Amino acid sequence: MTVSVFTPTSSDKTEGSKKSSFPLNRWYVAGYSWELKGLPLGRTLLNHAIVFFRSATGEVAALEDRCCHRALPLSNGTLENGAVRCGYHGLLFNEAGKCIEIPGQDKIPTRAKVAAYPVEERDQIIWIWFGDAEHPAPTGPAPAYDIHSSGKYLYDGSVYHYNAPYQMIHDNLLDLSHLGYVHLKTIGGNAKIHMNAETKVESDDSSVRVVRYMYDSEPPATYTAAYPFKGNIDRWQEIEFHVSHLLIWTGAVDVGTESVTDPDRGGFHMRGFHGITPETETSCHYFWTMATNPVHEPEATKEKVIEQTMLTFDEDKAIIEAQYANMQKFGDRPMVDIHVDVAPNRARRIIEQLL
Template sequence: MFPLNQWYVGGFAHELTDKPLARTLLGRPVVIFRSGDDGVAVLEDRCCHRSVPLSCGILDGGGIRCGYHGLLYDGSGACIEIPGQVKIPGKARVAAYPAVIRDEVIWVWFGDASGTQPHCEPPAIPAHSNPRYQHKTGVVHYRAPYQLIHDNLLDLSHVGYVHGKTIGGNAKVHMEAPTTVSSDENSVRVVRWMKASTPPATYTAAWPFKGLVDRWQEIDFHLNHLQIFTGAVDVGAESLENPERGGFHMRGFHGVTPETETSSHYFWTMSASAHPEQPDNIDLVYQQTAQTFEEDRVIIEEQYRNMRQFAGAPQVDIHVDAGANRARRIIAVRTAA
């Protein structure tokens, strides 16, 4: 159903508390918790004794104890204690998934066979440790397939219509923005420029622009996440080709992980730069970003509802679909493999 031999986002480090965290990822119920070495463990959410969810239990000494009969499991999935019984059967274990925390994100490896180990490191999120930015996190649950979220993020022409009160701006300018799409077998990059445009509400609230701005959107899609770099400078102030350009920056991380074939987890972070005159803008940027993602959720869930209602009805592609179509081809090839 989904591309395997990949890292997927399972959550954020701050979600690991003194209680187990239950989630379904790629159709597999798992329990996530802090392991004894201050790392993270991800096990199938099932006790091997009577199948009670381990997430109904408690954390104990870096392991997790079943809330039914007290069997204790370590981070590898092995049962290491059975109350009242000295001998532990060799088969007393559950499946474990390799997992790490990097840049505050919990990454879980899903292989194509039991015991498959990662062959690469999980992606980095440089903005999280860049002193130029402050960031905050959010989680959204979608009752829709994950590729519809990819489509939405790869086609930012919609923001003028869906997000008019925050990051939108002139809808016509968005639809006509010069766009470059490039790709390889694993990724898609979409770059859009909107020069001499009116800054949207979120931008003017977070940065003291003088008037019109030169605005950019740079979208990088990978199978397990997207990173989107958006922002603006005063019109004509700097070249948009300069990677070190100043102005207002918003760097978004978007970890889109399938829950099932028809539902998804959307783990996001937003990192923003601050002007010396407005140093505390991260709460405003976060609130407006959260609002835009809620607007996206509503329209995507309505889209999916209508797709089921009109199942089989033809759809027509237009010019803004190039990036999303390339991403879908990458996913189709990797899923088939």
């Protein structure tokens, strides 16, 4: 677990005093452990340009992605003994954002530093804290996700970039009724069953939970490719929305063999982690992993699940970006809600209240 110390400059404090477009005082997903492989990683999160790298001790560091000399992104530079060297004039910065070397110059100005952000590495997920002026330091640890570390599942994941606002991804993930229309070749299934699935929605001030059951339904392509079902299936979908991420547990058992409400049920499982982090007001990063429980040929089955998951996300990305482009084209034309919008609307209200 890694935590850096946030040392805001005066300009950072001024910036932090402005009203944010996004909820603050929480951890957001910044990336995955395996992404830091020897080069600086530049990424814009919540309108902050940030560079990530590993310090000399192997801990994750996050700095403002701007050299204080002539403003080149530090992510254009190189790593050297756990510090990042600017690719323009060679200034070297440590994990706290302090310049520790200027080539050809012995004296280092005290103002030669950049802001450092609090980061925490947990269960292969890199989290970054965005706080307001009153809470620049984390008020608690980053979320745990032991699906990655328990040893019960095999998993993999990646990152998507969306040219659409982050809440549109929330809408999509909280309303899985679209599966029968958008995902015909992967996780879809019978559209009528999806639209009429038994659904329960619960919420509080910071989260939304959706549970859906689809009994005696035909298994979709992803399921049959990964698990030896005998015929029709009893299927479940459990979704937990949190402001910075969603957890989705889906799966199925052979029809009538087990209760889909049993927390220890067997069958085929897909446990998805979905970190939805705004880049700007009109773009976002989608950090995802998918974990599964293969019953035979574990690695080959996992690869099938990951391949099918990526095809699914490709389908979603095409829909969401086309949807947002059309919203831009038609302006503020009103939209009509239907029964499947209960959970997405509750999530939007939570964010509105936090802002």
